[in-house]
Amino acid sequence: MTDPKVTAPALHVNVGTSRLHHATARTRLAAAADGVGFSSAPGFIGCNAPVVDISYEPQFVSISGIEVFVARGRPPIWDSYCAHAQLVDEDTVADAEAAVLVAGVRTAEREWPGLVLALSYAPSQGGFAPGVLVVPESQVAFVGAGTTLRAYGIGPEVKEWWRDEAELGFWSWRQHxxxxxxxxxxxxxxxxxxxxxxxxxxxxxxxxxxxxxxxxTLDVMGTVRTFDLRSGA
Incomplete structure (x- = not known):
């Protein structure tokens, strides 16, 4: 049965290379359940997700009137994105081991993205790729990159909702x-x-x-336990 709170599929975007997890063919770049996405991982398969090369030129994907772009660094028109955005979250550092995630979210009523961000993140190698998940019904964007986790309201008012951390490195978002x-x-x-x-x-x-x-159902080093999705108990 479809959850009544979610009537539109989520939009999920990953940037990076695939990584085999727990000796299975499932990569950690799996698309959100019932969603769509894209990845630069060679051979990535999931929810009709096209494979593209994420570069300095922004790559776009859209669903339910919401458009997301991602890039590996600031594109040539970065200043224009910032000038038209309602919220610019720019948090970069000079670190040889860090990469930069650039992303933006545009809702249907806007000509330009209302949210744009540029985040340095580490770890950035060995499969630690950033990911963006947007839930159209709640107008929330979840962003993970390295140890950084953030959530934003994307409409009608664009704002940062919270900051959190993923110890040792983010893997992926999935919506259930x-x-x-x-x-x-x-x-x-x-x-x-x-x-x-x-x-x-x-x-x-x-x-x-x-x-x-x-x-x-959670399998940790061969020990399997089950618990409720909503309560965690």
Missing amino acids: GSTVVMSAEVELAAWDTDGTKLWTRFVEPPWSYSVSGQEV
Whole structure:
């Protein structure tokens, strides 16, 4: 049964290379459930996601009247994006080990992205690719890059909602009905699609999880346990 709170599919964008996880063919660049996305990972497959080369020129994907762009660095028209945006989140540092995620979100009523961001992130190698998940119904954008996690309201007022951290590195976002799940190197956590944090759990690689209905099955180093998707208990 479709969750009544989510009537439109999520928009999920990943930037980076694929990474095999827990000795399976599932890459951590899996698209959000019922969503669409794109990745620069060679051979990436998921929810009809086209494979593109994310470069300094922004790459765009849209769904339900919302358009997201991503790039590996500031594009030539970065100043124009900033001049037209309602919120610019620019947080970059000079670090040889850090990469820069540039992204923007434009809703249907805007000619230019209302939100643009440029975030330095590390780790940025070995499969630690950033990801953006946008939930059209709640107008919330979830961003993960390196150890940085952020959420933004994208309309009608664009604003930053919260900042959090993913210890040792972000892996991916996935939406399961009205719940958004974040996978990281040593953490599995969940938020409501409105941005409210629900729970977090410590994990150790190799680990994997799956969701069936409202039940989460978590396998950590061969030890399997189940718990409720919404409560985490």
